[in-house]
Amino acid sequence: MSGSETGGMERHTYDVVVVGAGGAGLRAAIAAHEAGSRTAIVCKSLLGKAHTVMAEGGIAAAMGNRWPEDNWEVHFRDTMRGGKMLNNWRMAQLHAQEAPERVQELEDWGALFDRTDDGLISQRDFGGHRYARLAHVGDRTGLEMIRTLQQRAVALGIDVFMECTVTDLMLDTSDGSRISGAFGYWRETGRFVVFEAPSVILATGGIGKSFKVTSNSWEYTGDGHALALRAGASLINMEFVQFHPTGMVWPPSVKGLLVTESVRGDGGILRNSEGKRFMFDYIPEFFRAETADTEEEADRWYDDKANNRRPPELLPRDEVARAINSEIKAGRGSPHGGIFLDIASRRTPEFIRKRLPSMYHQFKELADVDITAEPMEIGPTCHYVMGGVEVDADTELSGVEGLYAVGECSGGMHGSNRLGGNSLSDLLVFGRRAGESAASYAAGLGARPQVADADVTAAATSALAPFEGSASGTENPYTIQQDLQQTMNDLVGIIRTGPELEASLAEIDRLKERARHLLVEGHRQYNPGWHLALDLRSMLLVSECIAKAALERQESRGGHTRDDFPGPDPEWGSRNLVLRLDAGGEGVELAHQPLPAMPDDLKTYFEGS
CATH class of the missing domain: 3.50.50.60 (FAD/NAD(P)-binding domain)
Known part of the structure; x- marks a missing residue:
């Protein structure tokens, strides 16, 4: 070096x-x-x-x-x-x-x-x-x-x-x-x-x-x-x-903080406000053959996987997150807007403290909840x-x-x-x-590629733009980020619709325009407002990519759920959506691309599934 x-x-x-x-x-x-x-x-x-x-x-x-x-x-x-x-x-x-x-x-x-x-x-x-x-x-x-x-x-x-x-x-x-x-x-x-x-x-x-x-x-x-x-x-x-199925929902200062899937992997179950173990109501056809549909069978799975089907709490994350979201929307949520994750009734306090030490301390210190004695309140989090x-x-x-x-x-x-x-x-x-x-x-290179001085100057000028303080500099980076987060939460969240996605793209365009008028005060030293102003360039561009691709894909698959296209579509299952920067460098353009073809010898692993 x-x-x-x-x-x-x-x-x-x-x-x-x-x-x-x-x-x-x-x-x-x-x-x-x-x-x-x-x-x-x-x-x-x-x-x-x-x-x-x-x-x-x-x-x-x-x-x-x-x-x-x-x-x-x-x-x-x-x-x-x-x-x-x-x-x-x-x-x-x-x-x-x-x-x-x-x-x-x-x-x-x-x-x-x-x-x-x-x-x-x-x-x-x-x-x-x-x-x-x-x-x-x-x-x-x-x-x-x-x-x-x-x-x-x-x-x-x-x-x-x-x-x-x-x-x-x-x-x-x-x-x-x-x-x-x-x-x-x-x-x-x-x-x-x-x-x-x-x-x-x-x-x-x-x-x-x-x-x-x-x-x-x-x-x-x-x-x-x-x-x-x-x-x-x-x-x-x-x-x-x-959207991970289990994030903390209380207190507000830690909302979204991850609750590890290990809790469910070690036997934790999900209950709604009525005390019902509701995941049996949300087993998709794709996984029904290998997912238990009774509590007795689900509980036996931990001891004998060869002959029993797995608990519905251990379905893939997208399925569990959608089920939790549905229970909350149906009015069967917990007092703080989540549902209950219960391992206390399933495992001994000694087992929980040994296998889940971080979760025990996290809930005890941040929410005053003893997970060895009472359930956790959780909900989906990005x-x-x-x-x-x-x-x-x-x-x-x-x-x-x-x-x-x-x-x-x-x-x-x-x-x-x-x-x-x-x-x-x-x-x-x-x-x-x-x-x-x-x-x-x-x-393996011969001559090394060179960094052009003009490109360095341009990058420095771009980075310092929020300090310029011209007459157009009126926007606060924190306000723009807050508005972007609210837009993505409300319109590009766990359940999506065409009109909401169109509205999100219009709002992202407005936020991009506002971002052109950012004004950061102070100096370059220790200036978190400046750091955020630079981060916003990435956040706005990537948010546009997410919303544009979500609007284009007219089906529900994995982490993408369209309320107006509720099921998977075989045609969409054979293509990727590819995003590139447009010619002007300000927005993104989208194209369809076929999936890489799987060799026949690997296809045999999915026959009959």
Whole structure:
């Protein structure tokens, strides 16, 4: 690495720059470094504070430690069916095949997993998975993953630039268009920094802060999605937003905070205000053959999966979230607008405190609820976006030379709905692949692509625009974000209609116009209003992508539910919606694209299902 400051601008030179320090970014950086590349990690927040820590339940991998019958083929089938067959089949295949090795690798690097009685890595049940296959550390698995990967990255000496936000990708257009680096700023001082690198890996996470009720942290403003669009890449599956069935609903200060699926995986059940275990009323035909329809059969499943059907509480997340939403709308909700999640009547206090320590402390400290003695009030919360940058399944390369994407900001792997636990194994499998691919590309270059001074000047001017204070500067970034969140919550939420989606697009256009008149006061140092003004560019662009794709897809599938098109449509089940920046660079245009064709040998796994 070399660092310098020329013309008042700090510059650094690397082979591979990874934007984001969650599980995907760390695993990609480790792989790139081990492949011989000079590698840097640039993260918006502090190292170790990544949103990956919120993935508490476990890492999905068909290791067969509890059920020897489990294998990659079953995991592949579960993943494809959970995504309603809209997944990129090759990504789902690679993910299922390679996840066990990636989990074992984590253990080799020092991760401390819970154990079975015979000393193997313990695996727990999760919704949509036929067998117990989530390797876990209590209900703090994401935290242990980040700790392990962070320790590995630091031990290898990988450079980390913390509290540094990337606002633009640099392109060398002298011979085609290829990545030459990234432009950003230090959040503390406001000073600009340029990273010169032929390979950039986007690992920036999701889009949840565009919604009013979300489990996502403040960093999740769709940065990677928007950076890729503006660089010339395409997005797919953006209409599919996962509303996790269980987020806290009380007190208001923590509304949306995640309640891990581990509670249901370990035996928790859902009840309405009448005390009814209502999920038996919402079993879709697609899963009826393998879902229990009596309480007795559902409860036997935990002991004998080979001969019993799974509880309806362990249906895929989209099905459970819709059922909860229906009960609340029907007036059978809890006092604070949710429903009840009950594990206290199902498991001993000792079991709960051992298996779910984070949930026990979270509810005790934040809501004064003892989950070993009383039910939790929960409701759906915006949690994950299945859509993201369109990438090659094997290399994670986008449509822009030198630009890779991995984790939640990439698309294709999860189709229309992600199964719980698949996110963490996704990060590991494709993080490694992206890092190795980016390093290989950088090593094979002759002349390195160059960062043009004019592009750096333009990026700096754009970043400083909210400070200009012209006569047109009248808008507050916090007000625009609040209005955007309300719009997305009300019109592009868990249940959608055509007229509401059209209204949302009109409102997003108005918000984009208002954003042209932003005024930020003060200086560049310690200025959160300025940070938000820059984040709004990403949030508005990505919100438009979600709403436009949701309006176009006239069916209900996975994380996309249209009240005016209530069922899945086979024609829509064979196509993706692809979004690109329009010629003017201000909005997005949409196109239809056929799904990649699955080979015949893999199709046999779905015969008769």
